[in-house]
Amino acid sequence: MGGEKVRGELGEIKTTLAGLSSTHGRAPELLAAKREVFKKIVNYMTVGIDMSSLFMQAMTAAVQHGDDIVLKKMLYLYICTYAQSNPDLTLLTINLLTKDSKDTDPHIRGLAIRSLCSLRVANLVEYLVPAISVGLIDQHSYVRRTAVMGVLKVYNIDKPAVHNTGMLGTLKEMLQNDPDAQVAANCITVLEKAGDMKGMIDRAFVVRLLNRIKEFSEWAQCQVLEAVSVYRPSNEGEVYDMMNLLDDRLTHSNSAVVMAAIKLFLHLTLAMPATHQQVLERVKDPMQTLISRDHFETAYAVLAHFHLLAQRAPILFSSIYTAFFCRMNEPTYIKQLKLEILAAIADEHNAYDIATELTEYVGDIDPHLARDAVRAVGRIALEVQDVGGIVERLLGFLEVGKPYVTAEAVTQIADLLRRFPDLAEICVSSVSNISPQDLEEPEAKAAFIWILGEFGHSIQDAPYLLERVAGKFEGEAPAVRAALLTATAKLFFKRPPECQRALGMCLQAAVADSDMLIHDRGLMYLRLLQYSVNEAARVIAPPMEAVTAFAEEQSPELRDRIFDEFNTLAVIFREPSTAFTRRTTVDTLSNGFNDVDGEGAVPAADEGSSLLTDTEQAEALGQDGLTPRLANGSPGAAPAASASTPLPDLLGDLLGGGGDLMAPAAPAAPQPVLSLRPHPHLTPQEFQGKWGALQPAKKESLMLAPPSIATAVAGGLQELNRRMAAASLFTMASGGAAPAFRCYLHGQTEAAE
Amino acid sequence: MATSAIFILDLKGKVILCRDYRGDVAPKNAEKFITRVNELEESGRITPIINHEGITYIYVQYSNLYLVAVARENINAASILLFLHKLREVFVHYFNELEEESLRDNFVIAYELLDEVMDYGYPQFTEAQILAEYIKTDAYKMEVQARPPMAVTNAVSWRSEGIKYKKNEVFLDVVESVNLLVNSNGTVVRSEVLGALKMRTFLTGMPECKLGLNDKVLFESQGRSPQDKKKAVDLEDMKFHQCVRLTRFESDRTISFIPPDGAFDLMTYRLSHNVKPLIWVECLVEKHSRSRTDYLVKARSQFKDRSTATQVEILLPLPPDAIAPTPRTSQGTATYAPEKDAMVWKIKNFPGGREFVMRCRFALPSVPAEEESTGRMPPIRVNFELPYFTVSGIQVRYLKVIEKSGYQALPWVRYITTAGEYEIRMS
Structure with a gap:
């Protein structure tokens, strides 16, 4: 039915167009009628109905009123839409467009060149080049900037055509000399895309461009700043000159300009750690304003950048943590990011306040926000260990009484215990109050079962809790089944008599499991146990080792x-x-x-x-x-x-x-000769004594790339400490200022007493 | 770094307008976009930027429309989001209102605009005044004033030449909006003031304007007496409209500019040091039994007696299943708004240094609902306006208009402080 109706409409439009075309004269009513018909065509076109069969009629009708620019615009839109699918018909429009590109009205010239280049038909390139070449030297800036973009359009269809005609050379010259800023900006765009920009960026060029930056439109300013950001000044003085010149861009009302300036500043100072840090301090304020004033969507994009910077240099942002507290009517995506940032910038000074604020969100009606808040507290507990009350808050979430909060809290506690098994003492009593039946989500259930397996020796009911789940082994999700099998086996070696029944049930079910992984693991356990219980204990339940880095973390x-x-x-x-x-x-x-x-x-x-x-x-x-x-x-x-x-x-x-x-x-697999204790015991005094007493065993010097130094310093050497700690090397003392930082590290062999 | 196309869709994902700049994303992807948006919305993981099957969709929602920019390349996300908002402003400028209906009525002009705001996916100009030069169709609702085209090398891109008014006037509104978050224990977690100098100019020709503020840095540099300095303000992160000559400001702190015609924000600033909350609200909960709970709300104005807050509105959240809430107030009127689960207490005039009280009594069903939400109550929210007052203490010392024809322009300056996100958490 619909198709029929459309076909009817199409016929009608065709007849009307033909009728209007045969009426000669210049009556205003005639023009108005034509405009109406074209509106109809464009409208149908937009909703996706094929209007290409009207090509001839539309052309004829519009050409008769060649001086009406509104009609012309609609015709151009029509032509460009169907050009690719009807290259033959498109050929017919070339004449019209070429003629229009020589019109007396600069606006029509510009439009014609834009449309001509937007046809995207490869074999028409020969017609485009002359039109563009003339357009590039047009008197009117509108035509010139359109022609400049035209070069890029041709470049994307036919690269040799552009290279052969030397148009890129013309653009380079225009970029330097054209009085109109938008023309210059478009030149930058084209030259960058064509890969011809690199060679041009030298000191003189950058200076000239930046000196006239205020002439550019807001969007073009972004373009300029982006182009300049690849420039590497030859000395620090030059960097300061550039930043002084552009400092007011940070106060621009267009957030895109502000962000572009921030990027430029950060990249310029990568090789200058101390200045880089000052830049981060400097951009903090404008960025903070952008998140509290701009539209939510823009704030979201800015927050994402905040998150990146906060990960690189948490201490710089730790004092403005309240800026990332959530407001009630902010959309979830903003709140989500803010929570991640809060978790990233938490340190010993603000962690307590942040955790208190996060606890407010745990009570929120939005379950996603509540979960994110729990997760953030979990993150903080992992990262900031010296502050009391954080782990307690996490444990408190178990009693909030909402299933999703409990589930998230259990998962977080399990992660926490994987890194800090010592915390088990504080955690197990709260955890043992919940029962696996309360946890619906497989992930949380698996986490809970893992805790039972690892720390079951201090949870009285552990074997029976496991046994209860083991009774319904088949009904559980694969992750839960796998966790259950391992946990039961582990606990078996600690509390054999109580666990025997549960392990029996698990092994039996696992061997019959359709999931290959669980099946194989079950078999392996079984055979190990048959082979030798001691050997099995060694493989299945070795002493727990703390995890130092989680794979989810970005390197x-x-x-x-x-x-x-x-x-x-x-x-x-x-x-x-x-x-x-x-x-x-x-x-x-x-x-x-x-x-x-x-x-x-x-x-x-x-x-x-x-x-x-x-x-x-x-x-x-x-x-x-x-x-x-x-x-x-x-x-x-x-x-x-x-x-x-x-x-x-x-x-x-x-x-x-x-x-x-x-x-x-x-x-x-070959063992490192040296094995170090995860928690060495050494007092500063002892350290100092040894430092003075011991002879240097080995001296080595390595050069770090300047960007790495900037990153390390901006992050307060936390990353270095973390990495060293991962290799069981701990910082006793560190300090100094650029360029001489000192870190005194120590480790202790397993053998040492 | 270019945008492939701009789609404007209705909320069901039907294409209303589509401007294809690069031909590498077909309009039919709009359907995929909307399906993805719905999926993400359901999972609570919706963001204004989504990547689906190699295409990035960046969008803003406005009234019953989605404005979507699509791209295959790695584009500048923050800038495109802002571009969409500017595009929205341009549409609003042309059609008065931007919604499906007005867009359909004006779709030819909308296409004209889309043609000029971007070329090949790169933003060009988004100032309505500049675009006016290229737009030939009369908008459905707007009276387009005939303007002579801009000179080829016009140094002032935001203002056309030859503007004429019979009466030359400038209106300057100093608007400060207070964001406040108070915890249930009465501590101020966060307070912030966002200020703006909003201008409307109706001036002939190319006027030079000069604005003097009680700027602390300026006062210090001029070596004024300490008494004067007290009156000076220290503003953070000032941002100016592009018309302001920033070099001038940097060197001698004068704000001088040739203004655009009509309304614009001359300057914005922020103040984040703790300010005393202007209106303090406390809520005492007295639970007598399930059938009777009393909320006792005290509102206190903490500004000077000679100021008076107007349009004060205090939104007191109530449990969704509250029965027959009955308020009693010492001032103003309170009405129950079940659709907001809140009692709305309105006080037309709230003079400084006063305290008003509202008592709200309600019952809860004797049998608690099975799925009684244990969620925390939303915060108490406050709205108000405080005319002739600014928190920062910013003052306009002078606003001069000089035009070569030598006319006298009338400057009008107003000050007002309003509540932004003003939230007080309940225990």
Whole structure:
């Protein structure tokens, strides 16, 4: 029916157009009638109905009123829409457009050139070049700037055509000499895209451009600042000159200009750590205003940048934490980001206040916000250990009485215990008050079961709680089944008589499980137990080792790559642009399969932290959601096992054909000669004594790239400390100012008393 | 770094307008966009920027429309979001209102505008005044004044030449909006003042304007007496409209400019040091039984006696299942607004240094609802206007208008402080 109606309409329009075309004369009513018909056509076109069959009639009708610019605009829109699908018909319009590009009205000239270049038909390029060439030297700036963009349009259809005609050379000259700022701005756009900009950016060019920056429109200013950001000044004086010249851009009312200036400043000072820090201080205020004044959407984009900077330099933002407290009517996406920022900038001074504010959100009606708040408190508990009351708050959430809050809190507590097993004393009594039946979500349930498995020796009911879940083994989600199997097996070695029944049920169910992973793991446990209980205890329940880094955390290298793409989508999506610009449908579909490979490969490739590889590897493998809790126990076994034990192979089997996955781990198997204590005991006095007494065993000097120094210093050396701590090396004292920083680190061998 | 196309969609995702700049994203993707938006909304993970199947959608919602910019490249997200807002302003300027109806009525002119605001996906100009030069269709509702075209090399891009008014007037409003968050224990968690100098100019020709403020930095540099300095204000993060000569401001703190025609924000600023809350509200909860709860609300004005707050509105949240809330007030009127789950207490005039009380009594059902929400109560929210007053103490010392024809312009200056996000948490 609909199609029929449209066909009827089409016929009607065709007849009307023909009628109007045959009426000669210049009566205003005739023009008005034509405009009406064209409006109709454009309207249908917009909703997606094919209007291309009217091509001839439309052309004829419009050409008769060639001086009416409104009609012309509609005709151009029509032509450009159907040009690609009807190249033959398009050829007919070339004449008209070429003629219009020589019109006396500059506006028509500009429009004609724009439309001509927007036809996107490859074999018409020969007609475009002359029109553009004339347009580039037009008297009127509107025509010139349109023609400049035309060059880029042609460039994207036919690159040689542009190179051969030397148009890029013309643009370079225009960029320097054209009196109109927008023309110059468009030249920058085209030259950047054509890759011809790099050679041009020298001191003289930058100075000239920046001196006239105020002539540019707001958007063009962004363009200019972006173009200049690749320039590397030759000395520090020049950097200061540039920043002084552009300082007022930070107070511009257009937030895009402000952000572009911030990017430029940050990148200019990368090699100057102290100045870089001052820049961060300087941009704090304008950014803060942008988030409290601008539209929510823009604030969101700015907040994403805040988050990136806060990760790089938390201390700089820790004093303005109240700026990230949520308001009631802010949209969830703003609140979400603010919570992440709060968690990132929490330190010993503000953590308590932040956790107090977050506790307010836990009571919010919006479950997403409540969960995010719990997660943020969990993060703070992980990062800021010296402040009392944080862990207690987390435990308090277990009693809020809302299932999703409890679930999130349990997950966070499990993560906390993975890093700080010592906290178990404080945590277990609160955790043991809940029962697995209260937890609906598999992730939370698995986390809870993991806690029971690891710390069951101090939870009285643990075996019976496990047994209750084990009774309904088949009904649980895979993650829960896997966790249950491991937890029961672990607890069995600590409390054999009480756990025997539960383990029996689990093993029986696991061996019959349809999930390969659980099935294989069940079999392995069973055979290990049959082979030797002691040996099984050693493999399945080794002493727990604290996890120092979670695989979900972004590596600083990745963050640096994102920082390079400041002020783009990369910051919003938190991945380098290569990750999302080429992602196609096929990729997204196969992602499910690739995930395991991808995650496994990342830490393996990260040779810089080889001391960590085996742990991280296991962590990463855990990320597929199937083996989360097992992963925790197994790495502890790896260092203990000598090279001759079949453990790696067993693990390979266990992970269901993941033999090649484990391959990168094999080279890591040879033991580091030195094994250090995770928690050394050394007083400053002892340290000082040893420092004076011991001879230097080895001296080494390495050069760091300036950007890395800037990052490290801006972050208050926290990253360095964290990485060193991951290798069981701890900072006794550190200090100094650029360029001489000192860190005194110490470690203690396992053997030392 | 270019935008591929701009879609304007209705809330169901139907395309109302579509301007394709680069031909690499088809309009049919609008459907995918809307499906994705709905999915994300359901999971509570909606953001103004989404990436789906390699295409990035950046959008803002306005009345019953989505303004969507789509791109395949890694574009500058913050700038495109702002661009969409500017585009919205341009539409509003042309159609008075921006909604589906006005857009359909004016879609030819909307296409004209889209054609000029971007070229090949790169933003060009978004100032309505400048665009007026290129737009040939008369807008449905707007009276377009005939303006001579801009000179080719016009140094003042925000103002056309040849503007004429019979009566030359300038209106300057100093507007400060107070954001406040008070915790249930009565501590001020956060307070902030956002200020703006809003201007409306109706001036002939190319007038030079000069504005003098009681700026602290200026007073200090002029070595004024300490008494004067007390009256000076220290503002953070001042931002100026592009017409203000910033170099002039940097060197001698004079604000001089050639203003655009009509309304614009000359300057904005922020004040984040703690200010004493202008209106303090406390709520005491007295739970006598399930059938009787009393909220005792005290509102106190903490500004000088000679000022009077107007349009004071205090929104007191009540439990959703409250039965027959009955208010008693010492001043103003209170009405129950069940759609907001709140008691709305309105006080037309609230002089400084006074305290008013409202008592609100209600019952709860004797049997608690099965799924009784244990969620915390939303905060008490306050609205008010305080004319002839600014929190920062900013003052306009002079506003001079000089035009070469030598006319006398009338400057009008007003001060007002309003409540922004003014929230007081309940225990």
